[in-house]
Amino acid sequence: MAQLYDRYSSVVYAVALRVLGDTGAAEDVLQEVFLQLWRKPSAFDAARGSLASWLAVITRNRAIDTLRRRRPETDIEDVIVSVVPDLAAEAERSRASEKVRGVMGSMAPAQRGALEMAYWQGMSHSEIAEKTGEPLGTVKTRIRSGLIALRKAFQT
Amino acid sequence: MNEHEQIADDLALYALDALSGEDRSRVEGHLSECASCRQELEFLRGDAALLALSTAGPRPPQRARTRLLEAVAREPRVPRVIETRSRRSWWGVLGWAMAAAVVVFALSLWRENATLRATLASASARAAENARDMEELRKIAAPILEPSSQRVTLVSTKTPPQPQGKAFYLRNRASLVFLANNMPPLPPQKVYELWLIPTSGAPVPAGVFKPDAHGNASVVNPPLPASAEAKAFAITVENESGSATPTMPIVMMGAGE
Numbered sequence: 001m002a003q004l005y006d007r008y009s010s011v012v013y014a015v016a017l018r019v020l021g022d023t024g025a026a027e028d029v030l031q032e033v034f035l036q037l038w039r040k041p042s043a044f045d046a047a048r049g050s051l052a053s054w055l056a057v058i059t060r061n062r063a064i065d066t067l068r069r070r071r072p073e074t075d076i077e078d079v080i081v082s083v084v085p086d087l088a089a090e091a092e093r094s095r096a097s098e099k100v101r102g103v104m105g106s107m108a109p110a111q112r113g114a115l116e117m118a119y120w121q122g123m124s125h126s127e128i129a130e131k132t133g134e135p136l137g138t139v140k141t142r143i144r145s146g147l148i149a150l151r152k153a154f155q156t
Numbered sequence: 157m158n159e160h161e162q163i164a165d166d167l168a169l170y171a172l173d174a175l176s177g178e179d180r181s182r183v184e185g186h187l188s189e190c191a192s193c194r195q196e197l198e199f200l201r202g203d204a205a206l207l208a209l210s211t212a213g214p215r216p217p218q219r220a221r222t223r224l225l226e227a228v229a230r231e232p233r234v235p236r237v238i239e240t241r242s243r244r245s246w247w248g249v250l251g252w253a254m255a256a257a258v259v260v261f262a263l264s265l266w267r268e269n270a271t272l273r274a275t276l277a278s279a280s281a282r283a284a285e286n287a288r289d290m291e292e293l294r295k296i297a298a299p300i301l302e303p304s305s306q307r308v309t310l311v312s313t314k315t316p317p318q319p320q321g322k323a324f325y326l327r328n329r330a331s332l333v334f335l336a337n338n339m340p341p342l343p344p345q346k347v348y349e350l351w352l353i354p355t356s357g358a359p360v361p362a363g364v365f366k367p368d369a370h371g372n373a374s375v376v377n378p379p380l381p382a383s384a385e386a387k388a389f390a391i392t393v394e395n396e397s398g399s400a401t402p403t404m405p406i407v408m409m410g411a412g413e
Contacts (some may be wrong), residue, residue, distance in 0.1 A: 001228050005221060012211030013220075034224050038231060056208035058203050059172060069323050081205055082160070082198040093209055098328050100210035118174040125169050137165075144168035147203040154206070 004051075004083035010035070011052055011093070012059045016070055019063035019120055029063050041055070045080065052093060054081045107146060114139055115146040144153045159186065163193060171200035171405055321369075323389045325352070330382050332362060334375040334389075339367035345396050348407075350375050353388040360384055364398045387411065 012033050016026035033055065037044070046053050057079055104112055110132070117123045117131070125143070129136045161184050169175040170183045189193055321336040334350055342348065347366050350360040363378030391408040392399075 001368060002221075002225060005224060010213070011209065013216040014211040017209045017213050018211045019220070023217075026192050027223075028214055030220055031224055032324075035227055038228050052209060053202060053205040057206045060204075062207050064173060079201070080198050081201045082195070084307070094212075096206060097210045097212065099207050103208075104207075107296075109243065118169065118172045119204060124174050124176045125179075128174070131243070140165035140169055143172065144165045144172070147168050147171070147200055150206050151199065151203045 001034070003079050004037070005034060008052060008055050012055055014061045015056055015059045019060060019067060019122070025066060026063075029059060029066060032062060035046070043079075057081050060119070067122050099153055100150060102149055107149065109120045110134070111146050114142045118143055160190075160193070163190075164196075167193060168200050171197055173202055184334055239256055246283070247268045252279055259309055317371075319408060321389075321391065321410070322349075323410070325386055325389075326382045327385060330380040330384070331377055332375070332380060334365075336362070336365070336367065336371075336373045338371045339373055340371070342366060342393065347396055347398065348373070348391050349394040349398055349402070350378075350382055351392065351402055352380065352386050355385045359390065359402050361398065361400060362389070364394065 007094055009030065013030050016029035016033075017023065018028050020029070032129070036058070044051060062080070068131045103147055104115075107115075114132070114134075116123070117128050121132070125136060125139050128134075132139070134142075163183060164173055166183050167180055170180065175183060175411065183226060187197065219385045220230040318336040318337045318342065321339075324333040324335075325331070332352070336348075339348065347364040350362040351364045353359050359376075362380060362382065363375035365375050367373040367375040367406045388409060390402070390406045390410075392404070392406055394403055
């Protein structure tokens with residue numbers, strides 16, 4: 001566990017901190033995520049993707065749940081993640097990081113905004129529509145094509 | 157528009173947990189029946205994970221690590237080992253050198269982390285397929301890992317204990333385990349640095365280490381270039397952060413046996 005923690009704690013903490021903006025709360029999420037993994041290591045399926053990506057998804061979901069002030073709803077066993085590139089190593093992660101920032105940078109501001117609101121602030125589609133004044137259908141399409149744009153950037 | 161297309165946009169939102177109410181139940185209903193959408197959901201979550209991985213941030217405070225390891229030590233059951241590479245047996249995939257590396261790693265954390273013993277025990281149990289290798293490994297591991305075993309360093313009766321190091325190097329896996337004993341202590345800002353001396357080219361840094369109170373030290377699987385052919389290994393004394401090139405003098409050296 002110490003080795004896993006040393007390798008992946010910075011990813012988990014960074015995601016939790018970005019969502020919650022509070023180091024204490026981020027630490028709590030960090031604890032919960034690793035403890036959950038310790039208790040149920042079988043929840044992670046190595047054949048499908050990298051542990052880093054899976055941890056990132058779990059962490060973000062937990063952090064969003066905390067942000068919304070609910071009990072964590074996502075049981076880690078429900079979460080299956082398939083990722084095309086192998087992002088196990090630190091070097092690959094930072095290359096991927098650069099790439100993602102590039103894609104986000106070249107996205108239209110409205111699209112980037114919608115994606116960030118949904119992802120980092122845990123806003124629902126209706127909340128986003130209300131905040132931006134855009135129709136629901138537009139918000140949905142924006143978010144989906146945003147995710148596909150990220151996927152495409154890693155497929156070439 | 158067929159149901160799939162209608163679901164497609166909603167699926168992305170569902171992956172981000174940004175869908176609620178009727179839309180959400182409709183998607184969940186569809187997912188229970190549609191394998192291709194379930195797979196697409198996995199991919200969408202993966203895409204979203206890319207967003208998460210793009211965060212750079214401060215490292216968590218040290219106390220979080222301590223807190224976690226203590227909480228883990230308090231957990232009642234012995235958990236199974238998490239495989240991050242393949243589904244095959246841990247020992248089988250790793251091979252001999254890595255197995256030795258695990259033993260050394262366990263040794264170095266022995267005093268601090270009793271749960272490592274449990275993990276090692278459960279890993280041993282899971283590798284029953286490689287019974288013969290495991291038997292060998294147990295024979296080797298037992299005297300090293302058992303706290304009750306006696307540790308003796310044998311030295312020539314005429315001279316004081318000499319520093320000694322042994323390097324185990326598996327070239328095709330770029331896998332290196334190094335064990336040292338009787339290493340003299342170093343002042344605070346200095347470390348020993350291990351070097352792989354290739355058959356051609358400059359010495360390759362192979363990890364830094366400081367001996368413990370008993371003069372023992374180890375280096376386990378430092379990052380190494382693939383397939384470096386080692387003519388010899390050497391040790392120098394460097395500043396705390398290590399060095400890219402060796403600083404003379406060479407304090408220890410050995411060539412292959």
